[in-house]
Amino acid sequence: MYFWVDEVLNVFVLGKPNPASLYPELKTINSISLDWFTGQLYWASSFARVICAGLSDGRGYIRILEKDLVPEQLIVFPAKKYLYWVNRGGKGLRTIETAGMDGSDRKVLAVVNMEEPTGLTLDHVASRLYWISAYKESIETVNVDGSGRHTFPKVFLEDDDPVGLAVFENSFFWANKLQLFRTSPHTTKEREVLLNASISAFLVLHQSQQPKKLKLVFSSGKRLYLLKVGFMGTAIERSLVQEHPRNIYLLDIDWKRNLIYWTDTQGHLFHSTGYLGDKQEIWTEHTVCSANVDIPTGNLYWLPCDRSAIQRTRLAGPDTHILYKTGSVILHLLLDWPRRLLYWVESGEPLKSMTLDGKSIQTVWRGTWTADTHVTLDLGSSSILWTTKGSGLQSLSLLKNRTYTLNETWSDGMIAAHEPYLLTLNRTALVLWNRRKPEPFSVSKEAYVQKMIILAENLEVPDPEVEGAAAPSPPPPPPPPPVLCTRSSVPCRDGLECISRGYLCDGKQDCGDGSDEENCSRFCNRPGVFQCLDGNKCIEEKYHCDGAQQCLDGSDELGCWKPVEDCSLRCDNKTRCIPKSWLCDGHPDCSDGKDEQGCSKFHGSYLEYFELHCSQFSLFVGVMFYKAAMNTELEDIGSLLLENMQGEVS
Missing domain, CATH: 2.120.10.30 (TolB, C-terminal domain)
Structure with a gap:
């Protein structure tokens, strides 16, 4: 547009x-x-x-x-x-x-x-x-x-x-x-x-x-499709990116490592490298029916088909670990990787959360959801949206811990959300909505859509090195509730406070546990990061040559253009800086005209004064000065010049 x-x-x-x-x-x-x-x-x-x-x-x-x-x-x-x-x-x-x-x-x-x-x-x-x-x-x-x-x-x-x-x-x-x-x-x-x-x-x-474009991938039977959505729903492009010999069920996409996860009809877990790469099966003891990938680490968090446990699989091993087990049924599992938390709902139980290592289990919201509730996590606005027949479209802000009713008459089944977009599936119609109105941007006829993944590539990926768990120690006291950090901040390792990303590896301990100054060598050796010459600190590249010293040794401002004020005069209650070239130029720059006061006075050489002010006097003055100078000694020329100039100005 x-x-x-x-x-x-x-x-x-x-x-x-x-x-x-x-x-x-x-x-x-x-x-x-x-x-x-x-x-x-x-x-x-x-x-x-x-x-x-x-x-x-x-x-x-x-x-x-x-x-x-x-x-x-x-x-x-x-x-x-x-x-x-x-x-x-x-x-x-x-x-x-x-x-x-x-x-x-x-x-x-x-x-x-x-x-x-x-x-x-x-x-x-x-x-x-x-x-x-x-x-x-x-x-x-x-x-x-x-x-x-x-x-x-x-x-x-x-x-x-x-x-x-x-x-x-x-x-x-x-x-x-x-x-x-x-x-x-x-x-x-x-x-x-x-x-x-x-x-x-x-x-x-x-x-x-420019407003960020939206990329979506969905599965339909044997095929994977990619949708590219322009600003506010314009210029939607649809393309077939992968086709399989049998039906598949899309789970999630690790867009940072270019990996696609899905299961076959028997619940066996697979991944492929990119849309055209070879598939590889990932062995799990139980069949997989729901999974989410943690973008910073690549770990997979999933539910077995009996929905009795939350498990984590590290692909580097591979190694699978049970984080949480229940005798009930887990209806929904949501992974908030920017804020490093898992959310889930058990049948008849309130919404709960825990950290990605399976600790600090907390009750987040005491409302309950049923099996027919459509739930999705909006990473763009840090909120959970859901809809149930008869209750309309509702939202829970994870930052404010408040619920909102977005639309009281909402009846469509929701499958994905990313501010300001909503995606719903109504029979065979895939509808892209403007979440703020709400009204549809576009409608696409798609058969057998099972899962829709929004590639949140515009979100900043946290550094997993900063959040590493502490080494084993004697049993600690019960942990306090985890703090909820904004998207521009990161939690300290102990979970007691949040700090701005700009404080990571800045040479000062801002977290009480000092975790913001650990593993800084890996933090600095990344694109978009500038390391100070003394090696004690690194900053985001946008602060390099920004006119403000960030490095303790000042190396972030070396060799940079720095604006230096040429202040020959300060006026307007010392809020206005007047360069030398603006003084006595015939145009007042101070509101009280102070830069044009006292300009008839002369304290330099006659030649400098004449060069500075010659354009202000008429040809008549120059001619008269020339005629008079022919009959005047050299030492009297200056006095004659001033006399003629002052007479003409007056």
């Missing part, structure tokens, strides 16, 4: 012949930005003096901000949940402002009265804003919190007239009406022409700033 504005908001969906207008009642929209986490749109109108947020399918919108507002050049930062824009106020006031994506916490980041800012853009990796100062012929930048103002001077020529700016992989991209250029921040005067064309607007697209 592509969105653009030409006074009204438009959308073009791949596969459809023509674009369509969204919210045609809204006129004179001048900028638009997409929340690539949720697919929600944000737009600004300086005519209506409002910033709005709306659904990308045209079902509705709300006003986010509309007080003291003339917004332009709106951009969103989904990771920080903030908006940024240029605001035009009265009496020539120009500011770069920010607010939360819900309109809260509004504040001014920079005053840009005389700069005529254009091309406001965001480097979401370094968390910095950039814009073009048309008056200064420069590129300006500031951190998203308003600190660290810096200028890249004299990037543009007088007749460049740039129309846009983007920052990507340590390069500036900008365009005039004839060409698209790339410039390095280190050598801003050198430019590379990328395209000769008439350009009115452009955008750098990157996978990290």
